[in-house]
Amino acid sequence: MAFPDSSHVISLNDVTAAATEFARGFNHNYYQPLHLAILKGDWKTARAFFDHDPSALTAKVTPIARTALHVAAIGGQWQLVEKLVQQMPTGELAAIDLMGCTALHYVALGGNAAAAKALVTKNPSLTQVTDFVGFTPLLYAITSSRCKELVWYLALTTTDERPSCPFSGPSSRHLVALLTATGFHDITLFLLQRYPNLATIADSNGSIIFNVLSKMPSSFQSGSNLGFFGSLIYRFVPVELDHLQPSKPGGDLEDPYGKSSKHKKFTHAVPRIKLVRETKLRHESAVRLVEYVCSQALTLNDSQFWQSFISADILYSSISCGMVEMLRICFQFFPDLVWTKIPNEGYVLQVAIKSRQEKIFSLLCKMPIGKILVLVVDDSQNTTSHLAARLTTSPQLASISGAAFQMQKELQWFKEVEKLDHPLHKEVKTQEGKTPWQLFRDEHKSLLEQGEKWMKDTSNSCMLVATLIATVVFAAAFTVPGGNNQDKGIPIFLPDNAFIVFAVSDALALFSSITSLLMFLSILTACYAEEDFLQALPKKLIVGLASLFFAIATTMIAFGAGLSLVLRERLKWVSIPITLLASFPIALFAVLQFPLFLQMIRSTYGPGICHPQKLW
Template sequence: MTTFSFKTYGATSSAAFSTAVVPQAILLHGKDNYEEWKVRVKTYLLSQDLWQDVQQTDEPLPGRGLENFMALHVIQNSCGQVPFSKINTIMNAREAWKTLAESYGGQQRAIEQDSDEEIRRKATRLTQAIYTETLDTALGLIESCPRSALTRDKSGESPILALASMRHFFQSGNQLGFWKQLIYSWLSVPSVSPTGDIHWNVSNIGDQECQSNQEDQNNRSVIKQLLKMKKIHDQSDKLLDQMREDISKSTHQKLKDGQVYTAITRAAKNGIFEFVSKMLIKKDGEKDERFLYTNDRNQRNIFMLAVLHRHEKIFSILYELNGQMKDKLTSIKDVYGNNMLHMAGMIEDSTWVSKIPGAALQMQRELQWFKEVERIVHPKDKASTNNDGLTPQQLFTKNHADLMEKGQKWMKVTATSCTVVGALIVTMMFAVAFTVPGGNDQTTGFPIFLKKKLFVLFIICDALSLFSSSTSILMFLGILTSSYAEDDFLEYLPRQMIIGLSTLFCSIATMMIAFSAALIIMLHEQYSWILIPIISLACVPVIIFLLIQFPLLKIMIFSTYGSGIFHRKKKM
């Protein structure tokens, strides 16, 4: 057995090796000699067939437990006092090497080169972790091997492309209602157990004494779902940031081989605003022109895809570009000769417009898209024809003929039903005005209860109900007699419907108030006990009408007179 000595801080230590000679004077002291130490120790480990034990993944390779400790022994004995203190509790050669690299190697990776097969294997695991929603595992894999993000797995798909396929991994891919969105913004992601299960403290959300209550259980279930959703969103953002680090240093060919361009177009098609916006911004805040002009196989850029699939957040990125760049992007044509305005004239099955209630409102949203795109494209593009010889306007009319017909039918059916209700109210309120409760004085002809305050309320509500129902009838008649031109769906028809439904609701409400006032006038002296239940029942029709029609009315008002879906001052 041969003995070799290593120089230490004023002392000498011995290390016994039964095989090859270890290089002299290679003690690691710090960052100043780390690079030299790394080269020499790596060469020695290679000569002893121990380097593969440093390149292992997590646990010692099967059947090489002894070799793992031999490699660890070499690393430990080549460290000075301070570096050794960082790894003296580590029993894994790879972890020891990685710890020293992170401490003294700066941005250098712990393992210089993984084999192509090893990277492919890690890319396969990373892709599987993304599709199985085990994002904790995915984050660990991307941190250990950043190159795997742009490496195709065994099925030919890269992890970055897999992430772009998971719409629900990002906040823009989930449509939450008002209350759920409010709760979502209030929640913070809790700690995660080693198994990946979410644990949260019920006392932070509600009283623990209410656990037996079914409603409370349902509320907690909703909050758990929102917590899990937010956790996935946060992890996806971190995963994308990790991938973006490697992408920023990659060449065009590497980006192409890693399917980065395909991933961006897929994210644009899926409406993942977070993915697209992060890919378009460099570290210095400038736009990355490499990705601005990314096209799919049909030569459609990300903004054309955003218009085609009606993703307003991605489309709104255009407002932040300078005029020359915007003109260039909006004038591009696909392989079929369609420009961006042609995209607004098409209808895709995957478009989110189909989630809007009512064919008339869907038609309105389609017109809003067409008008907005028409506003920003070059004037010559408005008259440009595609390979079929159709201008954008002609293509819009052709593709929306069926939707326009459905919208016309929806408007007529709704207007007809509401007209019948309004006519009944007008008839009743007109008759009641001349058959007031209590009758008239035979001498003067004035109502007997004329001086009572409730009678004045009765007359006012009767008149308001009559006038508002008459107005609603006129609005609905305007809808029934409309020419139903395309532009009518943009503002005219929705405005008529908004006024008609609003005045109809007012007529029903005031009719119920007039009815209640008349009952109180006639029965308050002898049958006062029956007034409260009757008046309570009188509120039921008003509440039912409100519950049925208010959601539609709210959507129609915001869609017609709201700030709009396009964020013209949006910052990426």
């Protein structure tokens, strides 16, 4: 029977009709053993079948007209795929099934670069064959996004030739959207530089690339949480972005640029460094991608196109996700975007305030336009101070541990915006008759109660520990190791250095535990007004936790020194394991509490909300 031409899009009814017609004359029982052998990876049985019937090598062995090569590719039997490629005629490698797919389509979907290279090396035209929807193997590889090396290889070997025209035809929209969504921004940038028309593809929502990127905050550094050590590695690990043209298509798939180095081998040997390096490469490529797309849009010299190219929806998504890198570049190329008013949301600065995006707020405040937009009053008589006074539902607030510090962050936002707003706006009332501060108090009643409960629960728990430590170290001061001289009451081990360590650490533990106890007691007796959460309560909690940690550390030191004094005459080596064991609870407390403690210090003593950034 004649199969539909894979270069044209056909309907589902045509495919169903062709499948029904083919199935009528198909001998299922004859080819079933071969089908099962290939799916199991049993090359010995499959080869015996081919020796008995050489025509089976190229025959349609399934009811939907798939060859043995198709079956091996679908089953993920990559070794069999390579063996079948060696034995099949070159032209038969382009055979299509009733979905219009070649074996390369399924290899691309499975994400195996070696099998794809074997197919394309023998028949280079395979990269240009489309299925009945018009998708090339490159698009299948991008959809799978399992193997970046395979996507690179097919991007290098696929051309824009007729009839498929994957980079200028109808499927180019899907290609750009899916490739951007995979996060392989260096590949996207390479294809855009080869085919500049891809950069300015747009639909009713604006730029396809920007529309996808605006929903992917992890593509930029501002949207990635690497942790302390990851951020440290990120700062120093280098990435190569000077290349625009990778090496030849047949080169090393693990090193598509042909620039293998000791540094690259080292980063691959350490998984954590490799992950951070790949993340940084994605971030740097995304920035370069945004710059290139903006530069291409600028060459069109059409202001109406620019306004639709970077739509209000794209700006809103970018601001809500905190993608300051993308917005900075867009504002540099198209400065008038800062005047964009997003329907039902307000101007870009107002959206940044409602979304609690510090970096974007700081970026806009650096510009003169920001100082004007702060003064804007909307149709409901809401000033920007009113917007900051409303309790946000932004994930930015949910990411902060503890209701007390969420309340602190909300206060910081309100105070910062109020400071920039016009003084007269402090008394401007909404339609409900509320000033900004009145609105803040009403909106944050529930959070205030939660913050008070969190503070009291934390203080009660820590007070229990501090009281226990104070009791123990106070008793230890009068029951010293080894006892006292009966005549003078002087400790027997007084001349020993270890006893001095015990005595000093015991005294420090008592003083610090009492200090901690007093700090937590003052938190319990506080009045819990809204503004107390800004500085007073967090500072007391910081001092209390720091004192408690110091009390725990000195208590363990005192215990270790005292135990060593008692046992070292019999066990001279006992000081080493005692020191190691005593260090464990100290380290455990530090690891468990340090992130919260660091967050407290940052939010209380940090640079604040607005720290202006350079735009130009």
